[in-house]
Amino acid sequence: MxxxxxxxxxxxxxxxxLERVQAWERGERIAPIxxxxxxxxxxxxxxxxxxxxxxxxxxxxxxxxxxFNFLEDCAEIGVKGISFVSDGESTISPxxxxxxxxxxxxxxxMAVGTNAFVLTKNRxxxxxxxxxxxxxxxSAGERKRYAEIMGVKExxxxxxxxxxxxxxxxxxxxxxxxxxxxxxxxxxxxxDQIIPLAKLGKExxxxxxxxxxxxxxxxxxxGVDYSAYxxxxxxxxxxxxxxxxxxxxxxxxxxxxDQGNNGRSYQRCYGTPFFLQMSGSGMVAxxxxxxxxxxxxxxxxxxxxxxxxxxxxxxxxxxVMNYLASPNFNAQKMCASLCLQHKVNESLDNHLKxxxxxxxxxxxxxxxxxxx
Amino acid sequence: xxxDYKNLISQYDENLLSKLRGxxxxxFLKFWVPDSEKLKSIYNLIDALVESxxxxxxxxxxxxxxxxxxxxxxxxxxAINKIELNKLIIDINxxxxxxxxxxxxxxxxxxxxxxxxxxxxxxxxxxxxxxISEKYNEIERIIKKLNFNDKKKNKEKNEESYVLNLSDNSxxxxxxxxxxxxxxxxxxxxxxxxxxxxxLDTLCDQxxxxxxxxxxxxxxxxxxxxxxxxxxxxxxxxxxxxRNSGGIFNLIEKNLRSSRDRFYNKANIEKKxxxxxxxxxxxxxxxxxxxxQKSKIDEILEKNIFRQFNVNxxxxxxxxxxxxxxxxxxxxxxxxxxxxxxxxxxxxxxxKEKIDSSIELLSIEEKDxxxxxxxxxxxxx
Numbered sequence: 001m002x003x004x005x006x007x008x009x010x011x012x013x014x015x016x017x018l019e020r021v022q023a024w025e026r027g028e029r030i031a032p033i034x035x036x037x038x039x040x041x042x043x044x045x046x047x048x049x050x051x052x053x054x055x056x057x058x059x060x061x062x063x064x065x066x067x068f069n070f071l072e073d074c075a076e077i078g079v080k081g082i083s084f085v086s087d088g089e090s091t092i093s094p095x096x097x098x099x100x101x102x103x104x105x106x107x108x109x110m111a112v113g114t115n116a117f118v119l120t121k122n123r124x125x126x127x128x129x130x131x132x133x134x135x136x137x138x139s140a141g142e143r144k145r146y147a148e149i150m151g152v153k154e155x156x157x158x159x160x161x162x163x164x165x166x167x168x169x170x171x172x173x174x175x176x177x178x179x180x181x182x183x184x185x186x187x188x189x190x191x192d193q194i195i196p197l198a199k200l201g202k203e204x205x206x207x208x209x210x211x212x213x214x215x216x217x218x219x220x221x222x223g224v225d226y227s228a229y230x231x232x233x234x235x236x237x238x239x240x241x242x243x244x245x246x247x248x249x250x251x252x253x254x255x256x257x258d259q260g261n262n263g264r265s266y267q268r269c270y271g272t273p274f275f276l277q278m279s280g281s282g283m284v285a286x287x288x289x290x291x292x293x294x295x296x297x298x299x300x301x302x303x304x305x306x307x308x309x310x311x312x313x314x315x316x317x318x319x320v321m322n323y324l325a326s327p328n329f330n331a332q333k334m335c336a337s338l339c340l341q342h343k344v345n346e347s348l349d350n351h352l353k354x355x356x357x358x359x360x361x362x363x364x365x366x367x368x369x370x371x372x
Numbered sequence: 373x374x375x376d377y378k379n380l381i382s383q384y385d386e387n388l389l390s391k392l393r394g395x396x397x398x399x400f401l402k403f404w405v406p407d408s409e410k411l412k413s414i415y416n417l418i419d420a421l422v423e424s425x426x427x428x429x430x431x432x433x434x435x436x437x438x439x440x441x442x443x444x445x446x447x448x449x450x451a452i453n454k455i456e457l458n459k460l461i462i463d464i465n466x467x468x469x470x471x472x473x474x475x476x477x478x479x480x481x482x483x484x485x486x487x488x489x490x491x492x493x494x495x496x497x498x499x500x501x502x503x504i505s506e507k508y509n510e511i512e513r514i515i516k517k518l519n520f521n522d523k524k525k526n527k528e529k530n531e532e533s534y535v536l537n538l539s540d541n542s543x544x545x546x547x548x549x550x551x552x553x554x555x556x557x558x559x560x561x562x563x564x565x566x567x568x569x570x571x572l573d574t575l576c577d578q579x580x581x582x583x584x585x586x587x588x589x590x591x592x593x594x595x596x597x598x599x600x601x602x603x604x605x606x607x608x609x610x611x612x613x614x615r616n617s618g619g620i621f622n623l624i625e626k627n628l629r630s631s632r633d634r635f636y637n638k639a640n641i642e643k644k645x646x647x648x649x650x651x652x653x654x655x656x657x658x659x660x661x662x663x664x665q666k667s668k669i670d671e672i673l674e675k676n677i678f679r680q681f682n683v684n685x686x687x688x689x690x691x692x693x694x695x696x697x698x699x700x701x702x703x704x705x706x707x708x709x710x711x712x713x714x715x716x717x718x719x720x721x722x723x724k725e726k727i728d729s730s731i732e733l734l735s736i737e738e739k740d741x742x743x744x745x746x747x748x749x750x751x752x753x
Contacts, residue, residue: 018492025495027609027616042388044402056738059389064408093388094406094413118405122419122473265646268593273611293738294700296708297716316714318610323717325611327594328724330650334732352613353589354629360493 012343031078038086038280039093046151052087055291060304073309075106081370085113088280104130109370141196188228198239212252266349269324271341289336378433400424431460501619520576523559586649588632
């Protein structure tokens with residue numbers, strides 16, 4: 001498997017945060033290392049693979065005051081990385097740039113996953129210096145198929161391609177440390193776009209292009225046939241061959257080759273205290289699988305109504321986390337497939353079962369260490 | 373082109389909460405994102421006009437302060453022709469505007485220096501002793517009877533015996549069926565009721581009729597969870613793990629894993645790569661009709677939930693039972709609110725106790741309100 005030497009794009013960095021694991025093992029109330037959240041549930045795209053269609057919950061407005069309070073609370077309790085990647089397009093929020101800047105000033109690593117449509121050059125000039133990474137959701141390599149898969153006009157393809165060129169130009173010009181990537185969420189039926197995407201990446205030259213699986217909910221609502229990825233292995237291997245010294249085309253093999261929930265080796269969910277997800281409605285839930293109103297019992301609070309540090313310190317927060325780690329919960333049956341916390345869960349579960357003890361690797365710390 | 377700024381902002385805010393973008397006919401709106409400050413929103417609007425190659429517009433209903441008006445003057449003859457308190461005449465000279473942006477590029481703020489904590493290289497080793505956390509001290513007051521002591525039976529031919537010996541001559545023994553890998557019997561020899569014997573007794577209860585892989589993976593989790601349900605534990609705790617409950621849990625876990633490994637080394641049955649054993653919902657419950665299930669649930673609500681949780685029949689109404697164990701309720705705002713004592717978990721616990729331990733409590737799913745997404749989805753929601 002080809003992989004960028006300094007970036008861990010297919011795995012977890014939990015081994016680099018053993019002080020937090022140790023506190024967790026002792027029964028302490030630990031702060032998340034990473035939080036994935038959005039600043040809104042709205043989106044200007046309409047991707048047909050979007051998990052957000054299963055995540056509807058009561059929407060509230062995240063204002064500048066709300067997000068600044070949140071970021072200050074995160075810095076105070078020890079959150080290390082915040083990524084604006086969740087159930088909405090954060091770049092269309094009026095507070096997006098301010099939030100990235102504020103988090104950066106507080107010493108929190110900031111990142112964003114985005115369709116990048118509104119990230120025109122002027123906005124990128126303001127934004128890029130504050131980010132650790134910027135990942136563009138780009139799930140096709142051809143104009144017409146891009147429009148079909150991502151639910152937009154074909155002209156959006158041209159716009160985003162130009163935005164990516166501008167990102168790399170600004171990065172190089174100003175010698176910025178931000179990593180710029182493209183990400184394809186691959187549904188098996190869209191396998192025709194694997195090579196076009198790899199080629200497009202080589203032309204646009206972001207730092208990397210990554211191709212990943214598509215997550216589905218526990219009821220298979222998106223209809224992802226995980227066995228169908230196997231037919232695409234040769235094409236995915238070919239896509240990797242487009243990598244060169246400066247551009248890496250990476251496949252998230254561990255998740256592509258997994259069998260969805262069939263391959264899930266663990267029942268308890270231990271990862272969410274380390275890697276929390278929040279909705280663009282401001283709602284705090286352990287993870288994206290549980291955002292929908294259906295899972296009300298897991299909804300802990302909303303940062304639009306209450307300070308995050310108070311939500312995090314509450315008994316309710318830890319009751320929910322303990323529920324997920326208890327015999328009452330079975331991730332093999334009750335969860336979305338190949339979730340965000342999957343690799344962290346696997347590592348922690350294997351560690352607790354004595355299969356593979358967590359230890360700091362004998363290498364230099366990887367990039368993006370605060371995004372586990 | 374006339375743009376009503378106040379109306380634009382109000383609609384944008386509304387749309388962020390209620391629907392997609394794509395409001396209005398003008399192409400430039402697709403590139404525009406307002407800011408939390410009015411002045412910045414106006415500058416963003418001018419940027420968006422340039423991106424969409426629209427160089428002339430009239431911006432009305434602005435209600436500018438004098439400071440804002442003064443700030444905008446730096447764009448006179450570059451992107452603005454005329455400024456009034458309630459109106460801007462936009463007239464963009466593209467070259468001058470691009471030059472202006474280059475010259476006025478913002479300085480990046482200093483990063484707050486946070487001292488990096490030293491990266492820990494390894495975790496503490498587990499303690500394998502017979503210590504038991506003091507949080508279980510009250511167990512001896514609560515549990516008055518042992519059920520699995522002195523219940524030794526003769527081993528069958530197709531059973532193998534495995535043993536856990538503790539320091540005070542306490543012994544736990546369990547039999548594994550060599551054809552199925554299932555634990556068929558478990559017992560211990562403790563006479564006195566104390567924390568240790570209660571743990572052994574609970575372990576026997578948890579492991580009988582379960583596969584050895586499942587037991588090796590999860591038995592101590594089940595034991596700890598059961599014991600914790602009986603006590604008032606310290607609320608400041610984070611995650612409860614068996615390993616933070618006392619060395620005896622590690623000792624037991626080590627024994628069970630060792631037994632599993634020894635068993636599969638000599639067994640004729642293959643060890644499954646992934647253990648998927650989990651409690652099945654009782655067949656007696658599944659075979660009931662929905663009406664009978666509902667009747668039972670309503671009875672539980674009446675006797676065990678309404679008064680105890682200060683709710684009534686309009687707060688929690690059963691809509692359907694999914695896959696036998698998932699109870700979907702229509703919940704009132706009274707129950708859905710943010711309660712510190714997390715009533716929904718407690719209510720679920722009642723149903724688990726009264727009906728079946730696999731019962732889950734759900735509320736009604738909220739459908740995606742993003743209309744464009746629904747039309748593009750591969751499946752109907």
